[in-house]
Each structure stands twice: as C-alpha cells, then as structure tokens.
Amino acid sequence: MANRLDNQSLKYTGKVQPKPGERDSKTGALLYPYLPSLALIEAVNLAIYLERPLLLKGEPGCGKTQLAQALTYELNLPFEAWHIKSTSQARDGLYTFDAVGRLRDAQLAAAGHMVKNEDIVLISNPETYVKLGPFGRAFLNQQRTIVLIDEIDKADIDFPNDLLLELDEKRFFIEETGQEVRSKTAPIVLITSNDEKDLPDAFLRRCLFHYVEFPDTDRLRGIICSVFPNSPQVLVEHAVTRFEVLRKTMQEDKGKAGKKVSTSELIDWFKILQRHSLDETIAQLKTKLPFPGILLKSREDQIRYVDQHRER
Amino acid sequence: MNVEELPLFELFTHLREAGLPLGVGEYQLVLRALQAEYGKSDRAALARLCKTLWVKSNEDERIFDYHFEQVVGPIYATQVSSTNANTDSERSERSEGFNIRRYLIFGTAILGMGILVFGPYWRMPSSTVQQGNNTNTSIDVGDSDAGDIPKGMVTNAGGNTNAEGVTNAEESDEDKSTQEDDDNSKSDEEKSRNRPIVWSLVGVSALTAVLLLIRQLRKRRDTRTDLTKEEETGPTLPAELTQQMEDEIEVVKAVRRVFNRKDDLTSHLFQTTSDYLPLSRRQMKQSWRRLRRLVREGPATELDLEATIKHIGQQGILLKPVFVPRRINRTELLILVDQDGSMVPFHSLAHRMVETVLQGSRLAKAEIYYFHNCPNEHLYQDPNHLIAETVHQVLFFLRPQYTGVLIISDAGAARGGFNPERVELTAQFLDKLKQRIRHIVWLNPMPQPRWLGTTADEISYLVPMFELDRNGLDAAIKVLRGQASHH
Numbered sequence: 001m002a003n004r005l006d007n008q009s010l011k012y013t014g015k016v017q018p019k020p021g022e023r024d025s026k027t028g029a030l031l032y033p034y035l036p037s038l039a040l041i042e043a044v045n046l047a048i049y050l051e052r053p054l055l056l057k058g059e060p061g062c063g064k065t066q067l068a069q070a071l072t073y074e075l076n077l078p079f080e081a082w083h084i085k086s087t088s089q090a091r092d093g094l095y096t097f098d099a100v101g102r103l104r105d106a107q108l109a110a111a112g113h114m115v116k117n118e119d120i121v122l123i124s125n126p127e128t129y130v131k132l133g134p135f136g137r138a139f140l141n142q143q144r145t146i147v148l149i150d151e152i153d154k155a156d157i158d159f160p161n162d163l164l165l166e167l168d169e170k171r172f173f174i175e176e177t178g179q180e181v182r183s184k185t186a187p188i189v190l191i192t193s194n195d196e197k198d199l200p201d202a203f204l205r206r207c208l209f210h211y212v213e214f215p216d217t218d219r220l221r222g223i224i225c226s227v228f229p230n231s232p233q234v235l236v237e238h239a240v241t242r243f244e245v246l247r248k249t250m251q252e253d254k255g256k257a258g259k260k261v262s263t264s265e266l267i268d269w270f271k272i273l274q275r276h277s278l279d280e281t282i283a284q285l286k287t288k289l290p291f292p293g294i295l296l297k298s299r300e301d302q303i304r305y306v307d308q309h310r311e312r
Numbered sequence: 313m314n315v316e317e318l319p320l321f322e323l324f325t326h327l328r329e330a331g332l333p334l335g336v337g338e339y340q341l342v343l344r345a346l347q348a349e350y351g352k353s354d355r356a357a358l359a360r361l362c363k364t365l366w367v368k369s370n371e372d373e374r375i376f377d378y379h380f381e382q383v384v385g386p387i388y389a390t391q392v393s394s395t396n397a398n399t400d401s402e403r404s405e406r407s408e409g410f411n412i413r414r415y416l417i418f419g420t421a422i423l424g425m426g427i428l429v430f431g432p433y434w435r436m437p438s439s440t441v442q443q444g445n446n447t448n449t450s451i452d453v454g455d456s457d458a459g460d461i462p463k464g465m466v467t468n469a470g471g472n473t474n475a476e477g478v479t480n481a482e483e484s485d486e487d488k489s490t491q492e493d494d495d496n497s498k499s500d501e502e503k504s505r506n507r508p509i510v511w512s513l514v515g516v517s518a519l520t521a522v523l524l525l526i527r528q529l530r531k532r533r534d535t536r537t538d539l540t541k542e543e544e545t546g547p548t549l550p551a552e553l554t555q556q557m558e559d560e561i562e563v564v565k566a567v568r569r570v571f572n573r574k575d576d577l578t579s580h581l582f583q584t585t586s587d588y589l590p591l592s593r594r595q596m597k598q599s600w601r602r603l604r605r606l607v608r609e610g611p612a613t614e615l616d617l618e619a620t621i622k623h624i625g626q627q628g629i630l631l632k633p634v635f636v637p638r639r640i641n642r643t644e645l646l647i648l649v650d651q652d653g654s655m656v657p658f659h660s661l662a663h664r665m666v667e668t669v670l671q672g673s674r675l676a677k678a679e680i681y682y683f684h685n686c687p688n689e690h691l692y693q694d695p696n697h698l699i700a701e702t703v704h705q706v707l708f709f710l711r712p713q714y715t716g717v718l719i720i721s722d723a724g725a726a727r728g729g730f731n732p733e734r735v736e737l738t739a740q741f742l743d744k745l746k747q748r749i750r751h752i753v754w755l756n757p758m759p760q761p762r763w764l765g766t767t768a769d770e771i772s773y774l775v776p777m778f779e780l781d782r783n784g785l786d787a788a789i790k791v792l793r794g795q796a797s798h799h
Contacts, residue, residue: 042350042357043364049348050341055368087613087638099617100633107630157601157674198597198672201333204368211370 010144012044016074020229032267033226034063034070035219043210044071053149053167053189055204058212061262064192067212068148071190077143080134080187083150090162093149095136097176098129126177135166139183149191153199160203167206215263217244223263224270231274238285239270246295246305253304261295269294318358323383327366330375331592334366341365355384371593414529421521428514589661590781593668599785600673603792605714606639614638642714644677645669645792646706646749650721651682651695658757661780662720676714681706686721686737703741707748716751716792720780724767725758735770742774753788755780 018031036044044067047054056064072079082093105123122128138145152160166172170183191207193199215223217240224236243266250260272291273281284290289306296302324339342365345351351361359380367376612635619634647669649662669678681691681701691706693699723738724731745752754777756768763769763777771777776791778784790796 039360042360046345046350046361046364049350050345050365052341099615100620103620103624103630103633197674201594205333205335205338207368208364209368210364211373 010048010075012041012048012071012074014041014070014074017226018073031069031073032066033223034066035215035223035226036067036070037213037215037219040067040210040212043208047190047208048188050208051186053191053207055191055193055199055207055209056212057193057195057209059214059260059262060194061264062212062214063263064212065148065150068146068190071188072146075146077188078138078141078145079148080138080145081148081150082134084152084155084159086154086156088155088159090159090166093133093135093163094166094172094181095133095174096131097126097174098131099176102126102129127179130174130177130179132181135187136172136181138187139170139172139181141187142184144185145187147187147189149189151194152191153193153195153197157197157200160199164202164206214247220244220263220266224267227267228270228274231270232278235274235278235281236270238282239266239273242285242289243269243295246289249305250301259297265295317387319383319387320362323362323379324366326379326383327376330379331594332366332372332375333368333594338366358384414525417525418522421518421525425514425518429511589664591661591664591785593664593672595782596665596668596785597672599782599789600669600675602786602789603643603645603673603675603716604641605643605793607642607714608637608639609642610637610640612637640676641674642676642711643792644711644715645673645675645679646710646715646717647678647680648687648691648717648719648721649680649682649695650685650719651697652684654685654722654724654726655757657726658722658780661757665720679706679710686734687741688737703744707745710749712748712750715749716753717745717749718788718792719752719754719775720757721754722756722758722768723754723763723771723777725756725763728762728766730765730770731767734767738767738771739774751792751794752776753778753791755784755788 014034014036017033017035022031023029024031043054056067058064068079068081102123105119109120109123132140134147138147167189170186171180173180220240220243221236224231224240225233228236243261247261250258254260269291272294273285281290289295292302292306296305320342321339324334324342328334342362345361345365351358359377362380363373363376367373614636616634616636619636620630623634624630647666649666651659651662655662666680669675669680681693682695682697683691684697687703690700690702693701724734742752752775754771754775756763756777757780758768760779763772768777776788776796778788787796
C-alpha cells in the first residue's frame with residue numbers, strides 16, 4: 001500500500017534545475033541543467049508509475065546518461081550507477097562473493113594468525129563476504145532508488161537475459177549463503193543503449209522504450225542559455241545557427257550511418273566560444289568554423305566541413 | 313473520449329501479428345496507465361503512450377504508426393468532425409441512395425448480359441428481343457450518371473462494328489436506334505456468321521463497362537472522403553521504405569490503402585499477408601544466435617573456484633588462485649552470396665540475411681563475399697563485383713576449426729535448367745573449400761519441389777542444401793554447428 005502512495009506522489013517535471021555553480025554533494029562535480037522533451041518526461045513518469053524499466057536509445061551525446069542524474073536531483077532519491085563493461089556479468093550487479101578473501105582468511109586462521117574468537121565466527125559465516133552490487137543495494141533501500149544501467153549493449157548477449165527475473169519479480173537469490181533478497185520498494189531503473197547490438201526480445205518486452213531525439217532549434221537555444229546563463233544572446237543565436245547548418249549538412253551526407261555532431265559537443269564548443277571576444281567570434285562564425293576539433297572528430301570530417309566552408 | 317470505445321485490443325492484436333514482442337501483460341499495462349490518466353488528453357498523447365509501452369525499436373515504430381492510423385485514426389476522424397454532423401448525415405443518406413443506384417445499374421448490366429447470351433437461342437422473335445432491350449434502356453434513362461453505360465452495351469448487342477460502345481455513349485440516342493433498325497433488316501445468315509464476333513465484342517464491352525462503372529463510383533467516393541479527411545493524411549511510407557523490402561509492411565499494403573475500406577467490391581481482390589519475405593528479421597536473428605561455439609580464450613580473468621580448492625588440497629596452502637579465461641563465442645561465418653542474374657528477385661532476402669548477421673548475431677567474425685552464378689577463382693567483396701579476392705586469399709584468413717561456410721544461391725533452380733558445366737565448376741569449388749573447412753551448407757531461396765531436374769538437384773548431392781525458410785535455416789544452423797548428420 002505504501003508503494004502505491006509513493007508512486008502517485010513521485011512525478012518528474014523536468015523543471016527543477018540546479019543553480020549555476022552548484023556542486024554534487026557526493027562527488028563534488030559541477031551540476032548542469034538538463035532540459036528534457038515533453039515526450040521524455042511522459043515516458044519517465046510512466047516508468048515510475050508502472051514500475052517498469054525505461055530503455056533509452058539515441059545518438060551518442062544526446063544526454064541519455066545525464067537524465068538519471070537530473071532525475072535524482074529533482075526527486076531527491078538515492079542513486080546507483082552501474083556502468084557496464086564488456087566483461088560485466090549480471091550477477092555482479094546484484095552481489096559479488098569474495099571467495100578468495102574467504103579462503104585467505106581461513107588459511108590465516110588455520111595458520112594461527114587470527115586469534116580473536118569473533119573473527120573466527122565472522123569467517124565461518126559466508127554472509128560476511130557477500131558484497132551487494134547496485135541492484136542489491138537498491139532492493140534493500142527503504143526509499144525508491146534510481147538505478148542507472150549504462151550502455152547495456154556492450155555486454156554479452158546473455159547479460160540482459162540473466163537480469164529478467166530480477167527485473168520482473170524484484171528479488172534475487174544469493175547462492176553462497178542461501179539467502180533470498182526481496183525488494184521492499186521497486187527501484188526506478190533507467191537503461192541506456194547505444195544500439196550497437198540487438199537486445200533479446202524477452203528483455204525488451206519488460207521495458208518501456210524511448211528514443212531520445214535530437215532537440216530542435218528552440219530547445220537547443222534553451223539548453224545553451226540554461227547552461228551558460230550569462231552569455232550574450234547574439235552569440236547564442238549565431239552559434240546555434242552555425243551548428244544547425246553543420247548538422248544538416250552532415251545529415252545529408254551521412255544519413256543514419258555516420259557520426260553527427262551532438263548536443264554535448266555543442267556545449268563544449270560554446271564553452272570555448274564564449275571565452276573569446278564577442279565580435280571576433282561572431283565574425284568567425286559567419287565565415288568559417290572556429291575550433292573545429294571540438295565538433296569534428298575525424299580527418300575526413302574536418303576536410304569536408306571546414307575546408308568546404310572556406311571555399312564558399 | 314471514452315476508454316471503452318477505443319479499439320485498443322484490435323490495435324494490440326494487429327501489432328502482435330506484425331511481429332512485435334508483446335504479451336497480455338503489456339496490454340494490461342496500457343489499461344493501467346489509461347486509468348491513471350496518461351494518454352487521455354488527445355490522440356497524439358495516446359499514440360505516445362502506446363509507443364512507449366509497446367514499441368521497442370525504430371523499425372517497429374513505423375509498423376506501429378501504420379496500424380495506429382488504420383485502427384484508431386478513423387475513430388478520431390469522426391470525433392473531430394463533430395461540427396460537421398449535419399453534412400455527415402447528409403452524406404450518409406446520399407451514400408445510401410448511391411448504393412441503391414449502384415446495385416440497380418449492376419443488376420441491369422447483368423440482366424442485359426444475360427439476355428444477350430440467351431438471346432440468340434430465341435432466334436424466332438429476334439426483333440422483339442431487341443425491342444425488349446430498347447424498353448430496358450428507356451427505364452434506365454432516368455439514371456443520369458451511369459445510364460449511358462447500359463445503353464452503350466445494348467448498342468453493341470446490335471453487332472455494330474465499333475467495340476468502344478461506352479465512348480460512343482455520348483452520342484445521341486437517335487443514331488443508335490436507327491442503326492438497330494438497320495440491323496433488324498440484316499439477313500439471318502450474316503447474323504450467324506457474325507455471332508462469335510458479336511459475343512466477343514459483347515464480352516469485352518461488358519467488362520469495360522463494369523470497370524468504368526467501378527472507377528466512376530470510386531472517384532465519387534474519394535472526392536467525398538477527401539472532404540472529411542482534410543487533416544488526416546495518414547502516415548505516408550517514406551520513399552526508401554518502399555524501395556527496400558522492409559519487414560512486415562510490404563507493397564501490397566501500400567496498394568490496399570488506395571481503395572477505401574467501405575469499397576467491398578475491390579477489397580476482396582487483394583490478399584494481405586503480414587510479410588513479403590519468408591523470414592522476418594527477428595526469426596533470422598534468433599537463428600543466428602544459435603550459432604555459437606563457446607570456447608575459453610583470451611586473458612585469464614575468471615576465478616575457477618573448484619580448481620583453486622583442488623590446488624589448495626594438493627599444495628596444502630593457498631599460494632595463488634586458479635584463473636581461467638572467459639568463454640566467448642568463437643564461431644566465424646563466411647557467407648557467399650550469389651548476386652545478379654537469376655538471383656535478382658532474391659536480392660532483398662539475401663540483403664536481409666546479410667544485415668541480420670552483421671548486426672543481430674553474436675558471431676566472432678562474419679565475412680560476406682559475392683559471386684555470380686558459381687564461384688570459381690575470384691570472390692568479390694561488394695555486390696557490384698568490383699573488389700576481387702582470390703579464393704585462396706579468402707580461405708587463408710579463416711580459422712578452420714571454428715569456421716562454417718554458408719552459400720546463398722539458387723544453383724540454377726530459378727531458371728530451371730540443367731547445366732553440367734556449372735555442376736562441374738561448383739564441385740571443384742566445393743572440393744577446394746572442403747580441404748580447409750568442415751561445415752559447408754547451401755541455402756536455396758527457391759522452394760524444394762522446384763529443384764528436381766535442375767542443376768540444384770545435382771549440387772544438393774554434393775553439399776547439404778536447404779530451402780531458405782525458417783525450418784531450412786534452422787537445419788542449416790544445425791549442420792554448421794556440427795550437430796546434424798549429412799543427408
């Protein structure tokens with residue numbers, strides 16, 4: 001019952017933004033505002049209400065990973081991040097069992113180095129060596145935790161299949177101790193994927209899906225203005241226009257296949273642009289592409305888009 | 313907007329049939345969300361809700377848009393035009409009257425044709441039969457739109473030389489009646505000679521008349537529906553979609569959209585199946601995923617607990633835990649695709665196979681090469697046969713113990729001939745392959761009954777050959793894994 005009340009009260013509006021200069025309490029990193037689209041806000045609220053994971057796909061740099069941090073900031077809930085590597089196993093997200101540590105302690109105890117009685121009790125109890133992973137911690141938390149599974153398509157194909165029971169019934173079984181861990185509250189799971197490999201159907205069925213589109217001109221301007229609130233409007237206009245022209249040309253040339261300039265690159269680029277003098281920068285924006293190394297990441301792209309503009 | 317009136321279940325079943333991975337739980341989720349006031353504001357919100365819950369990839373989104381338009385679109389269209397309620401009722405009345413008129417015309421057309429067929433059997437009162445036809449036309453004169461069509465048919469019954477009776481329908485009635493009077497004065501012998509010509513002309517004109525009738529009716533109905541649906545244009549398939557053979561939405565469906573749903577006459581002429589190619593992308597990917605051989609290779613990172621304990625038992629002390637490398641899929645696949653010539657109709661199927669192997673399977677390596685008709689010295693890296701490599705070079709870079717070879721070709725079954733030279737060349741090539749690689753399998757896009765008596769039949773004795781459908785692909789994967797016995 002308490003869960004249902006919780007669900008109804010938790011709503012993501014996308015309007016609560018950190019103030020400029022605010023830092024994260026745990027890591028100390030600078031916090032930036034995140035402006036989601038309406039469809040994304042709807043999808044997040046659906047995922048929170050229906051207690052299903054939300055799968056996010058989109059171009060690299062469109063802000064899939066950042067959504068989790070923004071959501072944590074607004075709802076003020078605990079946050080667990082699990083960044084998947086190609087060697088990740090599903091079990092590591094739930095718990096890890098330090099078998100080697102237990103062997104070592106047993107050896108030391110047998111050799112007589114550990115003499116305290118309570119240590120021996122600890123060693124004989126396998127629960128001492130169980131370390132919970134992000135999901136495990138989320139399950140045991142009293143509040144609903146936001147769990148981010150980042151870049152799930154990097155892992156092996158069995159990886160999403162191994163997580164099915166945990167996502168569905170919200171419980172898992174620790175084999176070494178025989179314990180069963182049930183979740184008291186359903187975690188809010190956000191999963192990001194770069195779409196390099198396909199995910200199995202049984203996994204997709206349990207998730208809600210949202211494709212993070214590239215923002216339109218107004219939203220781009222809004223993003224720049226909110227991240228850099230003190231920059232002159234004229235510069236924002238010119239920079240965004242130049243960026244969109246470049247992106248459109250890349251879209252025509254490459255279609256869906258190649259890498260196009262993304263939102264995060266735009267933010268980095270603007271950070272440099274606003275440091276220099278205003279008139280000079282605007283003049284440069286009109287004639288050529290200043291600081292191309294921030295936007296264009298291959299020699300081909302640089303030849304095509306920087307020099308081409310110079311010829312015009 | 314009432315939730316119960318929405319045809320969500322119909323949409324759900326359509327999507328399931330189209331191949332989306334949905335279960336009853338997903339349908340219940342949508343209901344739950346609707347109860348919580350999500351997606352109720354307007355049609356776009358409902359579409360977004362269903363998309364978030366049911367659509368899991370971009371290809372599925374196109375399928376969803378199409379079906380959503382089909383199922384939910386009309387309901388919103390009628391609800392939107394609530395201000396045009398009066399004109400709607402008028403239109404419905406007019407449509408009813410229209411239907412009656414259409415049936416009347418059709419009935420008289422059949423009646424006229426029946427009389428013409430049986431007319432010559434009643435040779436004695438032949439003149440009275442034609443007078444009977446004239447009286448029939450006088451009844452139809454009242455129909456302003458299509459009255460000219462039965463008249464056109466009747467004039468042809470007189471055995472006139474001009475077969476385009478309908479185009480002459482614009483001419484005045486008096487000319488026709490005088491020509492019929494002239495026909496009455498023709499001798500019976502001439503009539504008997506002209507009779508087969510008469511019947512063929514009658515048949516042709518009747519068919520053209522019926523088709524023109526249908527087209528005219530449809531034109532009227534389209535102009536009417538264009539008025540109601542000014543804002544709903546429906547999701548137009550982008551141009552690339554109809555050129556490449558995309559999953560599940562195929563060309564027949566695009567044609568079907570031209571005919572209105574209410575047009576019962578023509579909707580039965582087209583059959584819609586959910587997929588044009590025998591295998592959907594999902595099925596192919598599932599089959600490819602079965603092709604795996606997990607081998608422990610690479611850096612030793614995984615702890616082997618049992619071996620460590622055994623080691624401690626032998627040594628008496630824990631010196632170093634034992635590590636083993638992780639298991640990874642080591643299967644490599646070499647796909648040889650026959651391109652151009654008799655394989656042109658199967659290009660989309662082969663393309664889909666190649667695409668799913670590169671993206672959806674989890675093979676260690678997949679190499680694609682192209683050839684034409686039969687591979688001999690050179691294989692090509694691109695479909696246009698521009699970048700060539702010798703067979704020796706291709707085989708050199710493969711790891712023989714993990715590699716399988718899959719050949720996609722019709723082997724002569726498409727054109728249906730027997731070419732002993734082709735059999736010889738293919739046998740030589742297969743011998744060369746078999747020296748290095750153990751598992752070779754051949755997939756033929758033509759159905760098995762068509763292989764008999766062609767080159768394909770001979771080649772099927774040299775190498776396991778399967779038809780390119782679900783069962784065939786599964787059997788081929790079994791052979792590549794080394795699990796099936798050679799047939």
